[in-house]
Amino acid sequence: MVSSSCLHSVLDTAVNGIIVIDDNGTILIYNRACENMFGYKSAEVVGKNVNTLMPSAIAKQHDQFIRNYLKSGDPKVVGIGREVVGRHKDGTEIPIELSVGEAQTESGHQFIGVLKDLRATKEYEERLRVLQSNLVTMTRVNALDEMGAAIAHEVNQPLTALMLYLQTAARRARAADQPDDPMISLMDKAVVEAERAGHIIQRMRNFVERQAPQCIGTGLATLIDDCLELVRVGHEADDVEFISTFVDYNYQLELDSVQIQQILVNLIRNAGEAVKDQPVKQVIVSVERDDDNVFVKVMDTGPGLDEEAVSHLFKAFTGTKRRGLGIGLAISRSIAQNHGGDLLVEPYEEGKGATFTLRLPVNSKATS
Amino acid sequence: MIYIVEDDVSVRDAIARMFESLELSCAAFADGESFLSDASPRIDDTVFVDLHLPGLAGSDLIEKVAALDEAPQIVAISGQPLWKITRDLPKITTTPVVRKPLKEQDLLVYV
Numbered sequence: 001m002v003s004s005s006c007l008h009s010v011l012d013t014a015v016n017g018i019i020v021i022d023d024n025g026t027i028l029i030y031n032r033a034c035e036n037m038f039g040y041k042s043a044e045v046v047g048k049n050v051n052t053l054m055p056s057a058i059a060k061q062h063d064q065f066i067r068n069y070l071k072s073g074d075p076k077v078v079g080i081g082r083e084v085v086g087r088h089k090d091g092t093e094i095p096i097e098l099s100v101g102e103a104q105t106e107s108g109h110q111f112i113g114v115l116k117d118l119r120a121t122k123e124y125e126e127r128l129r130v131l132q133s134n135l136v137t138m139t140r141v142n143a144l145d146e147m148g149a150a151i152a153h154e155v156n157q158p159l160t161a162l163m164l165y166l167q168t169a170a171r172r173a174r175a176a177d178q179p180d181d182p183m184i185s186l187m188d189k190a191v192v193e194a195e196r197a198g199h200i201i202q203r204m205r206n207f208v209e210r211q212a213p214q215c216i217g218t219g220l221a222t223l224i225d226d227c228l229e230l231v232r233v234g235h236e237a238d239d240v241e242f243i244s245t246f247v248d249y250n251y252q253l254e255l256d257s258v259q260i261q262q263i264l265v266n267l268i269r270n271a272g273e274a275v276k277d278q279p280v281k282q283v284i285v286s287v288e289r290d291d292d293n294v295f296v297k298v299m300d301t302g303p304g305l306d307e308e309a310v311s312h313l314f315k316a317f318t319g320t321k322r323r324g325l326g327i328g329l330a331i332s333r334s335i336a337q338n339h340g341g342d343l344l345v346e347p348y349e350e351g352k353g354a355t356f357t358l359r360l361p362v363n364s365k366a367t368s
Numbered sequence: 369m370i371y372i373v374e375d376d377v378s379v380r381d382a383i384a385r386m387f388e389s390l391e392l393s394c395a396a397f398a399d400g401e402s403f404l405s406d407a408s409p410r411i412d413d414t415v416f417v418d419l420h421l422p423g424l425a426g427s428d429l430i431e432k433v434a435a436l437d438e439a440p441q442i443v444a445i446s447g448q449p450l451w452k453i454t455r456d457l458p459k460i461t462t463t464p465v466v467r468k469p470l471k472e473q474d475l476l477v478y479v
Contacts, residue, residue, distance in 0.1 A: 149449050156447035156468040161378035167472045168386045198469035205449070338451055 017096075017115035023070060023108055025049045025063050037096075037117050039089030050113075055087045070109065078102055078111070083118065095122050131230060135262055152201045159201065163194045218257040220294070221249045224285050227264040231272055239281060240272050246287040253294060255339060255360060263332040263343065267298040267356050270328070274302030274354060293341070294360045300353040310345055336360070369410070370394035370479055373403045373429065374418040374445065379468075383416070386472050392479060400424035400432075409433065413440035414479050416466075419456050420448055427456045430463055443478050445470070 011018055011031040017038075020029035027050050030042045038045075038053055045052055051059035069075065077084075081099035088094055095118035103110050170187040173180060221244070228242045235242070264285075271283040280301040288295040305313070314333050333343040339360055346355040370387050372394060374380040380396045387394040397403040400417075401424055409415055415433055419426035430442050446453050447468035457463060466474050 153447050153449070157376045157379055159469040160447070161376070161382040163469060163471055164379075164382035164386045168382070168389045171389055195471065198471075201469055337455075340455075 017113075017117070019050065019053075019113040019115065021050045021111050021113070023066060023110070025051060025066055027052075028110065034115065037088075037094065037115065038086065053086050055085055055093055058085070059087075066111075086115070094119060128230065128233060131226070132233075135230070135258075135265060148204050152205050155197075155201060159194065159197055163191070163198065166191045166194055217252040218255055218260075219249060220251050220253050220287065220296075221246050223257055223261060224264065224287075224296070227261055227268055228285065230261075230265055231268045235272050238276055240275055241282045242268065242272070242285075243282065244285045246285065248287075253360065253362070259335045260339070260358075260360070263335055263358055264296065264298070266328045266332050267358070271298055271300035271302065271354070271356075275300050278302055289362075292362055294362060296358040296360070297355055298358075299355045302353045304348055304350075304352055305345060305354045306348050310348065313345060314343075369413045371403065371407055371409055371413065371415040371440075372396040373398075373400060373415065373421065373426070375399060375421050376418070379418075383475065386475075387479075390476075400426070400429035403429065404432065409436070409440040411438040411440060414443065415440050416443050416445055416475065416478075419444050419446040419453065419465075425456070430457075434463075441478065443475075 011029065014031060014033055017034035018029065018031045019027060019034060021027055027046050027048055030040075030046050032042075035041055040052075049063070051062040054062060065076065069078065077098065078100045079102075081097065084096050084098045086094040086096045097116040097118055099114045101112045101114075103112065166187060170184060170191060173184045173187060224244045224246055228244055232242055268283055268285065275281040275283060278301055282301045284299045286297045286299065288297065314329050329343070336343040336358055341358065341360040344357045344359065346357065370392055372380060372383050372387075374383065374396065375398055377398075380398065384394055384396045395407060397407065399421055403415075404424075417426050417430050417433075421429065426444065426446075430444060433439060433442055442463050444453075444457065444463050444465045445468065446456075446465060448456075453465060453467075457465065464478070
């Protein structure tokens with residue numbers, strides 16, 4: 001037989017909250033983990049109804065729940081366990097994973113609850129969700145920027161020629177022996193319209209160029225860890241190993257962490273896809289440094305990329321994936337270049353996977 | 369004399385016609401190589417150079433021309449985004465840059 005003091009020490013050592021109630025809902029045992037979880041001391045709640053620890057809507061019904069169970073023997077939580085909401089002494093609600101067991105004792109029917117605090121887990125999930133939605137937004141914004149810049153550049157040439165032809169023609173018309181006034185007026189109007197088109201392009205360009213990267217000192221190792229974390233979420237089912245070999249957590253780099261994260265997540269995610277059906281499923285992120293640059297390498301154990309594939313890699317809209325526009329790498333490269341760096345793929349080697357290298361200048365200052 | 373080095377055929381033609389209509393004598397080239405072999409710019413000439421050229425890059429051409437004895441005035445033209453311009457023109461920041469789309473006034477201020 002275990003002594004009572006030993007039992008109490010077990011209860012107080014447990015990481016999870018443990019509560020024992022009788023068949024009236026009265027708290028008999030309330031361990032130390034519960035004190036941290038709910039803010040009440042053991043002396044404050046032992047002897048009280050357990051519904052003290054519940055939000056009022058559930059608290060009102062809890063005695064009925066116990067009676068229903070004792071009458072019907074039909075378990076809603078006993079032996080099953082579920083996610084429930086508790087209430088802290090300060091009124092805030094706490095997500096809890098609750099499992100309940102029961103025991104027949106000399107002093108009657110008792111229920112034993114084991115409670116796991118889900119607050120940290122929930123916060124973590126929320127943080128991941130926010131990070132992911134930030135990345136999605138960034139991807140969209142950058143896709144628009146990229147398209148805007150491409151259109152602006154392509155339209156610039158014919159627009160420049162059009163404008164100069166029109167201005168020259170208008171001047172010639174004016175200089176003629178018998179000026180054709182209606183004709184001159186038409187040409188002047190055409191010049192005004194060409195000018196309007198030019199202003200639209202300039203505004204679009206100014207908008208894109210104003211969005212200079214937000215450079216702040218960022219711990220590169222932490223940034224890489226965060227990226228791996230984000231990608232792992234989508235790869236829980238298939239046993240792909242995502243590894244970072246860079247552990248210099250003091251190393252800081254001036255960069256726009258959201259944008260660089262976007263590039264790395266993109267690269268790591270692609271690598272994860274590439275190794276999915278391989279015998280060895282590994283994605284390794286490593287860092288090399290020289291005086292002027294930092295090279296972040298994303299290596300995979302996939303089938304590699306042949307020359308043909310490499311030649312299309314960075315062009316927009318040529319992706320081979322069923323999902324997506326195939327603009328990920330094109331955008332990633334332009335973000336890298338915006339930081340004064342570049343994004344490169346190592347040449348194909350028989351029997352080796354693909355390696356992408358993100359080059360970033362040390363003390364990287366935005367060039368735009 | 370005004371020189372134009374521009375690979376886009378329509379833009380090149382439009383600029384040349386514009387100067388001709390003002391009775392300014394000009395010569396146009398499609399790339400830096402033909403300009404260097406056929407033209408002999410002098411100190412009171414102006415050379416408009418598109419930064420985005422096939423073969424010899426616009427920035428390299430500008431450097432070569434600027435190094436000539438009696439170097440002419442050089443003006444860069446570009447339709448590229450700003451970060452490409454600043455990347456291509458790191459050292460020769462004194463060269464004025466005219467960005468496309470442009471009007472005749474943008475070029476005429478230099479001649």
